[in-house]
Amino acid sequence: MPHTFFLVLRRLRRPLIILISVYAVSTLGLTLIPGIDGEGQPWKMDFFHAFYFVSFMGSTIGFGEIPYPFTDGQRLWTLASIYTTVTAWLYAIGSMISLLQQPAFQTALTRGSFVREVRRVRQPFYLICGFGDTGQALVEALNDYGHRCVALDIDQNRLNILELQNLPNSVPSLCADTQNPEVLIDAGVNNKRCNGLIALTNDDSVNLKIAITGKLLNQNLSITCRVEDDDMAANMDSFGTDHLVNPYKLFSDQLSQAFDSPSIHLLSRWLTAAPGAALSDPLFPPKGRWLLCGYGRFGKALEQVLLQAGNQVTIIEADPELTKAPESTIVGRGTEASTLEAGAIRSAVGLIAGTDHDANNLSIIMTAKMLNPDLFIIGRQNQSTHKPLFSTVGADIIANPTQIIAHEILSRVVTPLTSEFLRRVRNHDHTWASRLISRIAGVVSDEVPHIWQVRINRLDTPAVRALLRSGGTVTLREILEDTTHLYPTLRCLPLLLKRGDEWMVLPELTTALQPHDRVLFCGHPSARHQLQNTLDHDSLLHLARTGKSAPDGALWRWMVEHFTGRKQQS
Amino acid sequence: MNLEKVFFAFFILLALTLNFGFFIGDLTDPVQHNAYELFAALVISLIATVMKFGDRTQIGAVLLAASLVADLQLVIAAIIWGFANHIFETGLTPGLTASIVSLSGGAVLANVVSVVLLVSETLQSRR
Numbered sequence: 084m085p086h087t088f089f090l091v092l093r094r095l096r097r098p099l100i101i102l103i104s105v106y107a108v109s110t111l112g113l114t115l116i117p118g119i120d121g122e123g124q125p126w127k128m129d130f131f132h133a134f135y136f137v138s139f140m141g142s143t144i145g146f147g148e149i150p151y152p153f154t155d156g157q158r159l160w161t162l163a164s165i166y167t168t169v170t171a172w173l174y175a176i177g178s179m180i181s182l183l184q185q186p187a188f189q190t191a192l193t194r195g196s197f198v199r200e201v202r203r204v205r206q207p208f209y210l211i212c213g214f215g216d217t218g219q220a221l222v223e224a225l226n227d228y229g230h231r232c233v234a235l236d237i238d239q240n241r242l243n244i245l246e247l248q249n250l251p252n253s254v255p256s257l258c259a260d261t262q263n264p265e266v267l268i269d270a271g272v273n274n275k276r277c278n279g280l281i282a283l284t285n286d287d288s289v290n291l292k293i294a295i296t297g298k299l300l301n302q303n304l305s306i307t308c309r310v311e312d313d314d315m316a317a318n319m320d321s322f323g324t325d326h327l328v329n330p331y332k333l334f335s336d337q338l339s340q341a342f343d344s345p346s347i348h349l350l351s352r353w354l355t356a357a358p359g360a361a362l363s364d365p366l367f368p369p370k371g372r373w374l375l376c377g378y379g380r381f382g383k384a385l386e387q388v389l390l391q392a393g394n395q396v397t398i399i400e401a402d403p404e405l406t407k408a409p410e411s412t413i414v415g416r417g418t419e420a421s422t423l424e425a426g427a428i429r430s431a432v433g434l435i436a437g438t439d440h441d442a443n444n445l446s447i448i449m450t451a452k453m454l455n456p457d458l459f460i461i462g463r464q465n466q467s468t469h470k471p472l473f474s475t476v477g478a479d480i481i482a483n484p485t486q487i488i489a490h491e492i493l494s495r496v497v498t499p500l501t502s503e504f505l506r507r508v509r510n511h512d513h514t515w516a517s518r519l520i521s522r523i524a525g526v527v528s529d530e531v532p533h534i535w536q537v538r539i540n541r542l543d544t545p546a547v548r549a550l551l552r553s554g555g556t557v558t559l560r561e562i563l564e565d566t567t568h569l570y571p572t573l574r575c576l577p578l579l580l581k582r583g584d585e586w587m588v589l590p591e592l593t594t595a596l597q598p599h600d601r602v603l604f605c606g607h608p609s610a611r612h613q614l615q616n617t618l619d620h621d622s623l624l625h626l627a628r629t630g631k632s633a634p635d636g637a638l639w640r641w642m643v644e645h646f647t648g649r650k651q652q653s
Numbered sequence: 654m655n656l657e658k659v660f661f662a663f664f665i666l667l668a669l670t671l672n673f674g675f676f677i678g679d680l681t682d683p684v685q686h687n688a689y690e691l692f693a694a695l696v697i698s699l700i701a702t703v704m705k706f707g708d709r710t711q712i713g714a715v716l717l718a719a720s721l722v723a724d725l726q727l728v729i730a731a732i733i734w735g736f737a738n739h740i741f742e743t744g745l746t747p748g749l750t751a752s753i754v755s756l757s758g759g760a761v762l763a764n765v766v767s768v769v770l771l772v773s774e775t776l777q778s779r780r
Contacts, residue, residue: 086709093707100703107696111689130692131735 087191091182098175105171109137109164116156126151141168193257194269200255201271206231209496210270210277212261212293213284214241216467217309219248220357220489221283226250227358228497230278233270235261262292264300272300279305279325281492287315294324307496309488311380328491330484335384338461338480340509341366342392346516351505353523354605355494356531357486362524363531366480369432369459370394376417376447377438378406381463381482385435394433397426401438418446423454433459436478441469448476498534500603504579507588519589523605526574532605533575537618539600544618551598557628559602560592562617564627573613575606664701665716665771668723669764671697676757681747686754691734694757695727701767712774719767726760 113133120126128136132150139146144165153161182188208231211218215236222232222245232254236242239258259266261284271277280297282290290308297306307326310316316327341348349365356363373389375382378400389396399417400408415422416438428434434451436444441464448462462478464470473481494501508516523532541548550557559580563572580590581601587594590602604614617623626632671694678685702720705713730753737749 089707089709091707096703096706099706100700103696103699103703107692111692114689114692129738130688130731131739 087185087187091185091188094182095179098178102171102175105167106137106141109141109160109168110134112160112164113137113157116154116160118151118154118157120151128157137164137168140165141172144169194259197255197257198269200253201233201269201274204231204233204255204271204276207276207278208233208271208274210267210272210280211235212267212280212282213290213309214238214244214256215283215285216485217488218283219244220467220485221281221492222254223248223250224357224489224493225497226252226254228493230497235259235266235270237261262289262296264296267293267296268300272297272304277301277304279307279496281307281496283309283488285309287312291315291319294319295322298322298324307492326492326495328488330487331381331384333487333491334381334482334484335388338368338385339388339392341368342370342388344513344516346513346520347508347511350508350516350520350523353520353531354501354505354534355490357490357493358531358533360531362527362529368479371432372397372427372430373433373435374399374417374423374426374428374431374451375435375437376400377436377444377463378403378408378412379437379439381439382406382435382437385437385461397431399423399426416443416447418443418450420450420454423447423451428454428458431455431458433461435461435463437461437463437482439463439465441465441472445469445472445476448478452477494534498536498603500536500579500581500601501534503581503586504588504603507579507586511588522576526576526606526610528607533608533611534603534605535611537602537604537614539596539598539602546621546624547596547618548598549621550624551596556595557624558593558595559590561628562596562614562624563592564617565613566617566623566626567613573606573610575604575610575614577602578605579603661704662771662775664697664704665720665764665767668694668697668701668720669761669768672723672727672757672761672764676754676761678754680754681751683745683747683750686750688734691727691731691753691757694760695724695731698723698727698760698764712770716767716770719763719770723760723763723767726756726763730754730756730760 110130110133113128113136114130115127118126118128136149140161148157209225210233211222212235214222214234218234218236219241222234225232231252234242234245234254234256236256236258237260242256242258245254245256257266257270261267261282272280280293282293284290284293287310290310294306294308297304305325307328308319308324309328309330310319311329311331316329319327337348337351340351345365345367349363352363370393372395374397375386375389376399378386378398382398382400386396386398398408398412399415399422400406400412401414401416403412403414413422413425415425417423417426417436428451434447436447436451438444438447444462444464448460451458451460460478461480461482462473462476464473464481464483467483467485470483473483526532537544539547539551547557547562559577560572563575563577565571565573577590577592578588579602580587580594582597582599604611617627622632671690675686675690675694698720702717702724705717705720708714708717733749733753733756734745737743737745741749743749
């Protein structure tokens with residue numbers, strides 16, 4: 084129990100003792116003072132009546148003199164008692180209420196109910212530290228995929244957004260300092276249902292502390308950290324942080340992929356997009372001379388990519404000394420036409436607005452578009468709230484760290500096979516990827532494909548497991564049969580099959596499934612439900628394999644076996 | 654000397670002594686057991702309970718529990734007393750008196766536990 088609880092109890096001592104004493108003295112007095120009963124005989128009130136009288140006198144001063152009218156001596160005592168009991172009563176109640184309203188006590192109560200709420204989460208959950216833009220986007224997406232989350236942040240205002248998000252599952256949340264190990268313990272870092280710890284605060288050193296605490300408290304926990312600084316990343320890596328997510332590095336990797344192979348870049352964008360996003364078109368960043376405004380961490384990462392892809396880069400930076408920019412750097416913010424002209428914007432093929440200030444980036448893009456409308460423009464968006472501005476300004480690529488991190492973590496956490504698949508895809512060539520893109524486009528409508536994993540085991544795919552145990556075989560083609568016959572097959576594709584240490588990229592449809600296989604599918608959301616139905620129900624699986632309905636109930640099955648058996652005999 | 658400790662020990666001891674005073678005497682004879690003494694024992698026992706609120710130590714928790722036991726026994730004894738005098742037609746019979754006194758005897762035991770704990774804690778402290 085938190086110490087505030089004991090403190091409140093301790094502070095209640097005085098009002099309670101005063102209340103008890105005043106009541107006791109009043110009651111005792113009433114039993115001692117002589118009175119007169121209905122027949123004029125001397126009479127003394129007993130404890131029962133005295134306590135009854137004091138009880139209602141203290142709180143209401145009502146009901147009159149019972150059981151007989153009082154003598155003057157009794158009235159005098161009652162008069163004194165009224166003032167003392169009422170005062171003691173008000174004092175006690177008042178101090179109790181003011182103690183209950185103390186912020187420290189309220190915080191302790193909230194903490195207690197948070198701990199109980201976390202304990203009541205019966206499904207595996209993810210612990211999200213830092214509920215800024217990224218955390219909000221991630222929690223929303225994880226909920227879309229049916230995962231439970233617990234959220235921590237140091238700012239209650241951000242957590243209030245949870246109430247507005249209207250998520251299908253409740254997300255226990257607490258406003259507390261995530262660097263405090265006790266907070267992480269209360270949030271369930273030791274809980275065996277905690278599936279992973281995700282540190283998303285915008286401060287690398289805080290994320291580092293969270294990762295260390297998580298690793299020390301729970302060795303088996305998978306820890307994901309947002310990190311921007313390379314030293315910090317090396318530090319986190321040294322004690323075994325499982326996933327490090329650097330938005331700048333991720334974005335520059337994506338850009339270098341876009342230079343190398345636009346179709347593989349498109350493929351990875353489709354497969355890592357948030358559910359429900361529109362299908363995007365391939366991007367063809369031009370080669371030539373690029374203008375780079377802002378030589379911070381983002382700018383430096385992109386400069387490397389551009390140079391590796393065989394481009395020339397002209398850097399524009401307002402503070403070349405602080406950022407250690409090369410000598411050829413043009414000094415200025417890039418928001419004025421003169422600086423951009425000095426960078427020979429009319430002969431450049433592309434422009435990167437990569438400062439850490441959104442208004443400046445927007446201004447750079449607008450000025451540049453006026454000077455050279457054919458530029459390929461990459462804009463860096465720092466704050467989520469500026470999304471409408473960036474979507475109208477007309478940049479070809481918007482680098483939004485929030486989205487980049489959320490998508491990356493989502494695909495690593497929800498469907499770890501996706502990252503494995505994308506890693507293997509890089510070994511293939513442009514035409515292979517283009518063919519795969521058109522196959523995916525064939526099964527989805529205008530939204531990005533839904534990605535999901537299936538594991539062949541007793542819990543997730545009972546029908547398939549039962550069939551395999553009884554010695555039957557089932558192939559991918561058979562489970563992908565559309566049992567409603569609306570389409571020739573379900574609208575999805577198997578992307579990757581993992582069997583032990585063996586990985587099969589785009590497995591053949593004739594592949595027979597084996598227990599403990601893991602398969603990554605992508606396709607239309609409706610196909611996921613249908614596929615799961617087929618994998619769950621014996622009769623649907625039978626229908627998919629043979630095209631015939633199997634008898635369902637035990638009696639019906641017996642009758643069918645009985646009668647078909649007899650027919651064969653005769 | 655800590656004034657809080659004085660009050661604390663005072664009430665715990667007083668609860669025991671008053672209770673004991675009510676308890677001794679013939680088990681079934683109402684004359685030997687004064688109502689005022691029961692009243693005083695109950696009030697002091699309640700105050701002693703409140704004095705133990707908010708103590709985080711293990712011994713504090715046991716003290717509070719012992720005190721709550723004494724309260725419970727005494728409240729039931731007082732309720733039986735009230736029932737005997739005002740609600741039952743029979744008045745205070747030897748049987749009912751025996752129940753009241755034996756309940757207070759149980760409370761004495763709980764109070765003894767409190768005092769033993771208090772004394773042992775005091776002896777352990779080095780100052």
